[in-house]
Amino acid sequence: MLLFGFYLLTYGHLSPGGGFQGGVVIASGVILLAISRGVEAAESLFPVLALTKAEAFAFFLLLAAGLAGVVAGIGFLGNPVVRADVQAVPRAGMILLFNVLIGIKVGAGVSLICMHLFREE
Numbered sequence: 275m276l277l278f279g280f281y282l283l284t285y286g287h288l289s290p291g292g293g294f295q296g297g298v299v300i301a302s303g304v305i306l307l308a309i310s311r312g313v314e315a316a317e318s319l320f321p322v323l324a325l326t327k328a329e330a331f332a333f334f335l336l337l338a339a340g341l342a343g344v345v346a347g348i349g350f351l352g353n354p355v356v357r358a359d360v361q362a363v364p365r366a367g368m369i370l371l372f373n374v375l376i377g378i379k380v381g382a383g384v385s386l387i388c389m390h391l392f393r394e395e
Contacts, residue, residue, distance in 0.1 A: 297380025
């Protein structure tokens, strides 16, 4: 399930899928582990602190990637990779990066929410 989630993340700019869908599939793998083996087993493989740091790190990288377009003078979430004066075949540019970062953020966030909800305390 995790492998299929990463597949959706990386091929979302070429086919149906993308960051949100891939992140939810990855989180569903963690959720199924928590349901089948217990929250403690899921936390031993995916510690809460690591998921929290991954979510925060992905958020700040998304913000930095968005501001890279502002720095390049093409607006927030602009594509500084492709030059504006070149009229070539459209390129994905930053879409792959955005898909991966959004997938990490969504996957970590949904996993954290569900693991906290599954706690019996």
